[in-house]
Amino acid sequence: MKILNVDQIRALDESTIKHEPIAPLNLMERASLGFVNWYVDHFPATTSTKIFCGLGNNGGDGLAIARLLMEREYPVEVYVVRYAPRESDDFMHNHRRLKLITEDIKYVEFSRDLPTLRHNEVVIDAILGSGLSRPAEGIVKATIETINRAPATVISVDIASGLYVDQANQPDDVIIEPDHTVSFQLPKLAFVLPKNGKYVGNWHLVDIQLHKRYIDLAPTPYYFTQPREARLLLHKRERYSNKGTFGHALLLAGSFGKMGAAVLSARACLRSGVGLLTVHVPQCGYPILQSSVPEAMCQPDGHQTVLTGTSRISSTPPSEYSTVGIGPGIGKAPETLTMLRELLPTIKKPMVIDADALNLLSENRELYAQIPKHSILTPHPKEFERLTKPWKDDYEKLDLLRDFAKTHKLVVVLKGAYSAVATPDGEVHFNATGNPGLSTGGTGDVLTGVLTALLAQGYDPVEAAVLGVYAHGLAGDVVASQRGPIGMTASDVVDALRWE
Ligand SMILES: NC(=O)C1=CN([C@@H]2O[C@H](COP(=O)(O)OP(=O)(O)OC[C@H]3O[C@@H](n4cnc5c(N)ncnc54)[C@H](OP(=O)(O)O)[C@@H]3O)[C@@H](O)[C@H]2O)[C@H](O)CC1
Numbered sequence: 227m228k229i230l231n232v233d234q235i236r237a238l239d240e241s242t243i244k245h246e247p248i249a250p251l252n253l254m255e256r257a258s259l260g261f262v263n264w265y266v267d268h269f270p271a272t273t274s275t276k277i278f279c280g281l282g283n284n285g286g287d288g289l290a291i292a293r294l295l296m297e298r299e300y301p302v303e304v305y306v307v308r309y310a311p312r313e314s315d316d317f318m319h320n321h322r323r324l325k326l327i328t329e330d331i332k333y334v335e336f337s338r339d340l341p342t343l344r345h346n347e348v349v350i351d352a353i354l355g356s357g358l359s360r361p362a363e364g365i366v367k368a369t370i371e372t373i374n375r376a377p378a379t380v381i382s383v384d385i386a387s388g389l390y391v392d393q394a395n396q397p398d399d400v401i402i403e404p405d406h407t408v409s410f411q412l413p414k415l416a417f418v419l420p421k422n423g424k425y426v427g428n429w430h431l432v433d434i435q436l437h438k439r440y441i442d443l444a445p446t447p448y449y450f451t452q453p454r455e456a457r458l459l460l461h462k463r464e465r466y467s468n469k470g471t472f473g474h475a476l477l478l479a480g481s482f483g484k485m486g487a488a489v490l491s492a493r494a495c496l497r498s499g500v501g502l503l504t505v506h507v508p509q510c511g512y513p514i515l516q517s518s519v520p521e522a523m524c525q526p527d528g529h530q531t532v533l534t535g536t537s538r539i540s541s542t543p544p545s546e547y548s549t550v551g552i553g554p555g556i557g558k559a560p561e562t563l564t565m566l567r568e569l570l571p572t573i574k575k576p577m578v579i580d581a582d583a584l585n586l587l588s589e590n591r592e593l594y595a596q597i598p599k600h601s602i603l604t605p606h607p608k609e610f611e612r613l614t615k616p617w618k619d620d621y622e623k624l625d626l627l628r629d630f631a632k633t634h635k636l637v638v639v640l641k642g643a644y645s646a647v648a649t650p651d652g653e654v655h656f657n658a659t660g661n662p663g664l665s666t667g668g669t670g671d672v673l674t675g676v677l678t679a680l681l682a683q684g685y686d687p688v689e690a691a692v693l694g695v696y697a698h699g700l701a702g703d704v705v706a707s708q709r710g711p712i713g714m715t716a717s718d719v720v721d722a723l724r725w726e
């Protein structure tokens with residue numbers, strides 16, 4: 227699913243109006259009805275509902291929503307925040323229509339006009355939408371602050387008032403902090419950026435049949451991967467396949483005290499359909515891996531506690547495996563850096579690079595050029611900052627991410643809420659699955675195992691990253707639904723991996 231920018235959203239409205247064709251007012255009615263259908267599904271008709279409307283089309287939506295809820299006998303109060311002398315045409319039209327069924331529309335010009343908001347009621351925020359062009363001030367600011375202080379449940383229409391669709395807010399901007407955002411048709415970039423969490427709440431999309439052809443043709447680097455889209459990437463298994471069909475992966479993982487990372491990664495790899503797995507570990511890890519992951523072959527390093535290289539031990543060079551995954555628990559010993567230095571130029575196929583392998587790279591940037599093209603890197607934000615440089619906001623981080631992936635021709639999975647998969651072409655695919663329970667030790671090692679397995683099976687690297695991140699997040703969601711996000715462990719996530 228595409229994520230469009232604010233100009234494209236406006237053009238999409240216009241294109242819908244022109245090509246369907248549909249009158250702007252009727253499009254507003256359709257959007258409002260979409261919101262109301264969602265609302266009716268979530269809140270009973272006894273819900274005391276206060277709707278705050280601005281003077282533009284977001285406010286127009288609010289007035290239409292008020293009318294549609296009143297027709298359904300919800301107890302509704304309407305507050306129009308009068309911040310400017312002029313209203314939009316469709317606001318005025320909906321104002322007239324609402325007046326036909328109620329005399330009781332309240333106007334908020336000063337703070338004293340604001341009502342007291344209680345915990346057992348719902349506030350619908352239709353003050354400002356995608357037309358936001360500057361920070362909220364004066365009575366708009368006071369209204370937002372009052373709503374944010376209130377114990378009521380808050381639902382924003384289209385987007386929280388005060389939040390920009392696709393540009394950074396300033397730290398002191400006053401923005402609605404909703405419990406839910408009900409938006410129209412397509413997600414907005416603001417919804418998937420980690421820092422915006424409290425200005426979005428849970429977000430939902432209602433389909434208002436905007437012009438499909440416009441959406442299909444609109445150029446954008448940003449996509450939101452829906453579960454349906456991710457599942458389509460899954461390769462079907464032939465009945466007469468054998469373990470050779472699914473590749474032989476080499477995983478370089480572990481060091482003294484961090485063998486758990488190797489175990490988790492290996493187990494995740496095996497649970498993700500790899501044909502054969504060899505794990506190269508320091509000698510101290512040999513009995514650990516052999517006994518805890520019997521399905522994997524194990525290759526001990528020449529060194530007791532850290533990884534130093536496979537060349538002296540194995541007759542099969544890393545380049546002959548279907549793919550190589552490196553990083554979980556390897557530490558940053560000088561010998562391990564030497565191993566990485568020697569390894570990279572020999573690998574000609576995309577590989578998976580994670581954790582301390584990324585940290586070693588960031589401390590030795592001349593190695594970037596040696597990373598096989600289209601390899602998958604899986605940094606969390608701190609590791610990504612080490613690989614690049616600090617950023618001032620999520621938008622700058624996104625630019626850095628796209629630049630880095632494009633410049634080095636890599637697939638970069640930036641982990642976090644809505645993990646972002648950046649492609650060598652400069653696209654970014656945001657993932658829908660996952661929850662805060664996944665920010666616990668070892669889940670990153672699990673992801674490395676998953677991705678290594680998918681590359682070994684011959685998945686295209688971008689598809690491997692999109693599918694792997696989705697499946698990993700979904701496993702996390704399954705575990706969280708069973709035992710709650712607080713008690714979940716990375717081992718639980720491995721066990722919950724499912725491929726169907
Ligand atoms: N397809 C859809 O998504 C549909 C969306 N609809 C709804 O329309 C709004 C967007 O409506 P719009 O009228 O463009 O904009 P707003 O309602 O957000 O804002 C109204 C005007 O307010 C001015 N403005 C901007 N920032 C501020 C501020 N901080 N304080 C005060 N006023 C502000 C601005 O005018 P300027 O000329 O002064 O910049 C805005 O134009 C969208 O969010 C949906 O809710 C439709 O219903 C149809 C389908």
Ligand SMILES: [K+]
Nearest residue numbers: 351354385387
């Ligand atoms: K709003």
